[in-house]
Amino acid sequence: MKQLNYKHLRYFFTVAREGSIVKAAEVLHVSPQTISGQLTAFEDYLGIELFDRVGKRLVLNTEGKLALHYAEDIFSLGEELQQSLQAHDLTKTFIFNVGITDVVPKILVATILESAYELDGPVKLVCREGDYKTLLGELALNRIDLVISDRPLTTSIPIKAYNHLLGESGLSFYAKNNDAKKLKSDFPYSLDQSPLLISSDKSNQKANLLNWFESIDVAPEIVAEFDDSALMKYFGQLGHGVFCTPSIIEQHVCKQYDVKVIGRTDAVKERYYAISPERKMKHPGVRLLAETAEQLFASKRKQ
Structure with a gap:
């Protein structure tokens, strides 16, 4: 033949x-x-x-x-072979290309991606931030190794890739010190008619949060929407309204932005995914990242 x-x-x-x-x-x-x-x-x-x-x-x-x-399978296996051999060649720099959707908390991503430097040999970490569809396009063209996102890949997007759940977290709500004590006493009902800072439609969080408020008959006054979660936190730090983040980064938010937790809920979950071309994670960087995320989310659940 x-x-x-x-x-x-x-x-x-x-x-x-x-x-x-x-x-x-x-x-x-x-x-x-x-x-x-x-x-x-x-x-x-x-x-x-x-x-x-x-x-x-x-x-x-x-x-x-x-x-x-x-x-697709043949060339995907060829790339995996190169990556695996490169990872075991301690004389070569291992290049790990990661796409991060712009709605995922950067402190969470940084904590997970730091594990890349535990790989054998020199590592060059390349992080590309962008919107969900653009990064999936980069993944389809093999320009990045995986995408970290707050939403899974759906069948409506015709690329060959697979979802790997990294973990999930409930939400914590924060306010400036002067307002925190008043709002904490009757949370979440204290949020009714209170000024609220919220993520934009680019995040899954907005729709889930509004559905929860409707289910408990609470109607905050949305005073601002943000694509950039860091900017939202700064506005919260300045006292312009209540805001929320995944509870997994709660300690960082309180320390970094000098705000107080007024309440938490597990009724709204934030889920994070690694989307990669592999059904089974063979890429050494992706595998280590997933293991680190699993440990991180498990440790937070025990707290």
């Missing part, structure tokens, strides 16, 4: 992923004519067509979709 030409497979894979020969040529830094010739040679070798030609467009047919599925 003839050996599969992996160069041809790479050209096919790139065309299928990018959606056109022209875009694939840009990614691979070759001419469209080269891509077209290699693709034809690959189909001739297999004895089947992988695309239906619809005008000037190439559309994967049934055989093409099957071939793409195997190509």
Whole structure:
């Protein structure tokens, strides 16, 4: 049996992923004519067509979709092999690319990611912050190793990746010292008509929090919404309203922003996920990160 030409497979894979020969040529830094010739040679070798030609467009047919599925697995395994070998070569710097959605608390991420420096050999940690969909796009293009997010990957986003739950936490509510004592006595009902600082729609927290308030018949006055959770905390520090964070970072928030806890709830949960191309975590950085997160959330539950 003839050996599969992996160069041809790479050209096919790139065309299928990018959606056109022209875009694939840009990614691979070759001419469209080269891509077209290699693709034809690959189909001739297999004895089947992988695309239906619809005008000037190439559309994967049934055989093409099957071939793409195997190509994804083949190249994913190749990347895992490189990463594993690199992790065991103590003379090479291990580069760990992590995407972080901008709504995840940075102190929580920093605590978890610090474990990357426990890997054998020199480590270069590359952190990229952005919105959920942009980072998933980077993951699909293999530009990052995983995404840390407050929401899981759903079937509506067509990329091959898997959710790994890092942990979950209830919420803690804070106020400036002058208001904390008054609001603490009848929490959470004391929040009715009280000024509230809240995360924007980019976070899952907003909808969950508003649903909880409605269920207990409490209607705070929302005076500001924030994409940036750090900015929200600063406004809380200045006394402009109550705000909340995951309870797992409660000690840091009280110390850093000089505010007091007025109450907590487990009725609203914040969940955090590592989204990676691996069903089973084989990447050494991802595996260590998940183990660290599990220990961190477990230790907080015991407190």
